[in-house]
Amino acid sequence: MPAEPAGTSVTGPADPYAPVRTRRYVGLLVMAAALGVPVSAIAFGFLALVSELQSLTYTELPKALGFEGTPSWWPVPLLGAAGLLVGLTVRHLPGGGGHRPAEGLVSTGAPAAAELPGIALAALASLGVGAALGPEAPLIALGGGLAVWAAGRVKRDLAPEARTLVGASGSFAAVSALLGSPLLGAFLLMEVAGQAGPTLGVVLVPGLLSAGVGALIFTGLGSWTGLGTYSLTLGEVPPAADPGIAEFGWALVLGVAAAFAGAGIRRLALALQERVERRTVVATAAMGLVIGALALVYAETSGKDGSEVLYSGEHELGHLLSTSAEYSVGALVLLIVCKSLAYCASLSCFRGGPVFPAMFVGAVAGVALSHLPGLHLTAGFAMGIGAMCVAMLRLPMTSVLLATLLLGREGLTVMPLVIVAVVVAYVVTLRLTPAPAPAEQARPEVA
Missing domain, CATH: 1.10.3080.10 (Clc chloride channel)
Structure with a gap:
């Protein structure tokens, strides 16, 4: 040497x-x-x-x-x-x-x-x-x-x-x-x-x-x-079955679907934000009218409360899981569409965080898909939350923990499925995201 x-x-x-x-x-x-x-x-x-x-x-x-x-x-x-x-x-x-x-x-x-x-x-x-x-x-x-x-x-x-x-x-x-x-x-x-x-x-x-x-x-x-802690809780969670081959297949489907849905929501929100910033006051009021109109359409069409389209969805997650049998597939699909569009409009100009609405949209999608063969309700609910969270936030570890810790003991059972859905959604989301422009090459310094 x-x-x-x-x-x-x-x-x-x-x-x-x-x-x-x-x-x-x-x-x-x-x-x-x-x-x-x-x-x-x-x-x-x-x-x-x-x-x-x-x-x-x-x-x-x-x-x-x-x-x-x-x-x-x-x-x-x-x-x-x-x-x-x-x-x-x-x-x-x-x-x-x-x-x-x-x-x-x-x-x-x-x-x-x-x-x-x-x-x-x-x-x-x-x-x-x-x-x-x-x-x-x-x-x-x-x-x-x-x-x-x-x-x-x-x-x-x-x-x-x-x-x-x-x-x-x-x-x-x-x-x-x-x-x-x-x-x-x-x-x-x-x-x-x-x-x-x-x-x-x-x-x-x-x-x-x-x-x-x-x-x-x-x-x-x-x-x-006597107000409680305002913590994210679900209440009683239906028992989850041990993961099977079919549910691992659904994990792949949910991961890919969430990645495309998240990319669409994010791009539409950014496009709207660019236009809102040209006339902030008037455009933000217009976006508020759009959100209210989406709640009206959902309420009149489905017969459900329009507040499900509004707010973060944090306190509606438990109600959705416990009363999922009361929702038809058509009502769930309509809720996904209206909530996603309201989410886009809110992201573009209002002020708040993106976590809970992403969880809610993913949960509704998982519940809707659980009507199909091979996917248990609790597993679909958890995978939808994890996949949609990582598609919107690009935080894989947090997305897995959000989807599993929320379910308590049942979260341990569905955790392998959630991990697969989150990883698939994360990779596909990064592939759908345009690469940043390469930085200019720095000129060599003179000695």
Whole structure:
């Protein structure tokens, strides 16, 4: 082996765990745990306010105006007014109302304090009146932004790395109980951020601590107020049969179908977003009218409640599974079409997260296909959720966990099927996604 040239030194790789051994890291853990309490309490209040707005605008307000029930046409003016408010918020308040959901869940860091009011207002106006989006993206942004703002008030000279850790911990706390498990929320955030290796452990530890504290706060507040924890739950799940050859075949079919459906939804949403941004206020109000009209069409055609087309679908998953026998195949297909189009319109201009509507669309598709031979209801339900989630989010590990942990004990039985469906959907989705333009070749540096 040739000798090293004179004047050079050989150094080993830097210790990736060095930050963990410092007193400053211990201080960050303490700060993460302390901030987890108020951030999770604010997140709980946000979810409670969204739930109250949904009940007020869709149920209480029609009764106050003299209607015996909610008219099937009610969502049309309601969503139009909401679109007007969201458009004004996006147009005039700092931050543009926050993350644009058509672009998927992306890691952009904690927003500035000046952007938080616009994020909260746009999300409340979107989620509270029926846009087909979930609360996870606004909660991630609000949790991270509030944590960084509070940490900056306590310690003015907070280093950029510390701000990143504190912001991530705040996001962990905000979504700690939303997906049914603090661990599942942690997987979602870490997969979105693309962290791996030793860096994963450095960031994950304070995040998990905040998530654990946040889950305790959610549980305590839910018990104290009687409102529950707003966690993703199903209730009773039909027993799942052991996977057979036919169901593995259905896993391939569901994976491919979900990939094409997800690509279509995403491309249509991005195309609509490009057009909406030319006239934000008017176009967002128009998209609200479209969503309301889709709910009206579904209600009048199927005889079901139009609210199934609206909202995130998080609280409808259990009802869908337990009452699946009450839905004809035609009604399920119509629900898939109307919900998917409402999802596209919501992604293009409203503010919220893309996770729960993707789960709902996939679940309905799985239930519809379970009417065919060789596919059990629970297996189709789980595979549809996993395949559609990965098609829309491109987060394979999170998609598998969402589809299986949700089912409790039965999730272990169908997990092999879900893994096959998710992997197939993930690979096909990447093949359907246009490759990014190659970067220009950098010119060689002059020595």
